[in-house]
Amino acid sequence: MDKKHIVIIGLGGVGGYFGFKISQFSELNNSNNISFVARGQTYDVIKNNGLTLLSAEHQNNTTKPNFVLSSIEEVIKPDLILVCVKEYDLENVCNQLSEVITDKTILLPMMNGADIYDRIRNIIPRNIILPSCVYVASHIKQKGIVEHKGKAGKLIFGKDPQNSSEDIDWVINLIKNSRIDFDFKDNSLIDIWTKFIFIASFGLVTAKHNSSIGAVCTSQLQKEEATNIMKEIKEIANRQQIDLQENIIKRTFEKAFTFPPTTPTSLQLDINSKKDNNELELFAGAIIKYGQKLGVETPFTESIYKEIKATHNNV
Numbered sequence: 092m093d094k095k096h097i098v099i100i101g102l103g104g105v106g107g108y109f110g111f112k113i114s115q116f117s118e119l120n121n122s123n124n125i126s127f128v129a130r131g132q133t134y135d136v137i138k139n140n141g142l143t144l145l146s147a148e149h150q151n152n153t154t155k156p157n158f159v160l161s162s163i164e165e166v167i168k169p170d171l172i173l174v175c176v177k178e179y180d181l182e183n184v185c186n187q188l189s190e191v192i193t194d195k196t197i198l199l200p201m202m203n204g205a206d207i208y209d210r211i212r213n214i215i216p217r218n219i220i221l222p223s224c225v226y227v228a229s230h231i232k233q234k235g236i237v238e239h240k241g242k243a244g245k246l247i248f249g250k251d252p253q254n255s256s257e258d259i260d261w262v263i264n265l266i267k268n269s270r271i272d273f274d275f276k277d278n279s280l281i282d283i284w285t286k287f288i289f290i291a292s293f294g295l296v297t298a299k300h301n302s303s304i305g306a307v308c309t310s311q312l313q314k315e316e317a318t319n320i321m322k323e324i325k326e327i328a329n330r331q332q333i334d335l336q337e338n339i340i341k342r343t344f345e346k347a348f349t350f351p352p353t354t355p356t357s358l359q360l361d362i363n364s365k366k367d368n369n370e371l372e373l374f375a376g377a378i379i380k381y382g383q384k385l386g387v388e389t390p391f392t393e394s395i396y397k398e399i400k401a402t403h404n405n406v
């Protein structure tokens with residue numbers, strides 16, 4: 092069988108977890124060519140020491156891919172690209188990717204957000220893009236070293252609505268062989284919005300209070316704030332005929348209870364650690380824009396958006 096060239100862009104929490112599994116499987120079986128694209132210090136560390144994943148799932152916690160590249164320009168004939176960057180880097184990454192992909196390159200974004208497929212499609216009009224969402228609690232411990240906590244990460248991905256008859260069995264097999272917990276759906280839209288309702292509400296509330304997933308489930312105020320945001324997102328989904336479960340809010344809290352209570356969200360970490368960039372626009376900005384477009388009032392999201400902006404100098 093032909094070896095495939097699989098490229099992972101962004102070796103942070105998500106790329107460092109899912110990309111690690113794909114790379115280590117291919118390394119052990121010599122089954123594919125793997126390239127990691129990392130920048131700055133992350134590039135130096137991975138080039139010299141490989142990528143380290145601290146996780147109860149892996150005794151051997153290092154993987155060395157076939158190639159470590161310091162920029163997307165160096166990517167040659169990729170078959171599959173995992174895009175594992177934060178939303179504020181997405182357009183920059185896609186613009187660079189459009190220069191190196193072939194007609195056959197498949198893109199698998201592993202990101203939060205309800206509009207990721209459309210944003211990639213705006214820049215890359217014809218390739219197969221597999222819409223997805225991921226659940227995993229993992230973060231950069233130090234550059235090139237990723238730490239995973241709690242349950243196994245999960246990937247839910249689906250057919251490209253624009254190219255639904257294309258054969259992507261090899262991608263599904265790759266994910267399966269790499270021992271990634273996954274579901275593959277004909278249509279992954281409901282799953283993407285199910286994740287969005289969870290992460291947008293919990294992300295915004297944990298960011299505002301610098302709290303945790305457990306605190307949003309147990310504090311009366313935080314629970315109420317998250318519920319109000321969820322109601323707005325549910326209405327936005329309804330208007331687009333995305334049939335979220337009737338009891339989605341209750342189910343979302345049940346799902347949240349399955350995380351260790353002290354789990355932070357990535358938005359909370361970024362905002363409260365005063366990083367230069369964060370994904371506030373991916374969550375609050377997107378809800379407000381969808382609301383304006385679809386005629387749905389979003390007062391609770393607007394208010395938390397303003398509060399976070401007013402109280403965090405980095406936003």
Ligand SMILES: NC(=O)C1=CN([C@@H]2O[C@H](COP(=O)(O)OP(=O)(O)OC[C@H]3O[C@@H](n4cnc5c(N)ncnc54)[C@H](OP(=O)(O)O)[C@@H]3O)[C@@H](O)[C@H]2O)C=CC1
Nearest residue numbers: 101102103104105128129130175176180202203227228229
């Ligand atoms: N972490 C988590 O637990 C979860 C995160 N998500 C979502 O997944 C997405 C990715 O998040 P996460 O992995 O946490 O983000 P991280 O910030 O941990 O990692 C993103 C990485 O992408 C790198 N990067 C960005 N642009 C480029 C580029 N042009 N070339 C090479 N590397 C690049 C960044 O490099 P640098 O370090 O130099 O900035 C960074 O290392 C987000 O949408 C997030 O919301 C979803 C589920 C869980």
Ligand SMILES: CC(C)(CO)C(=O)C(=O)O
Nearest residue numbers: 225226227228290356357
């Ligand atoms: C809550 C969590 C960890 C779940 O995957 C997440 O998606 C995030 O923090 O962005």
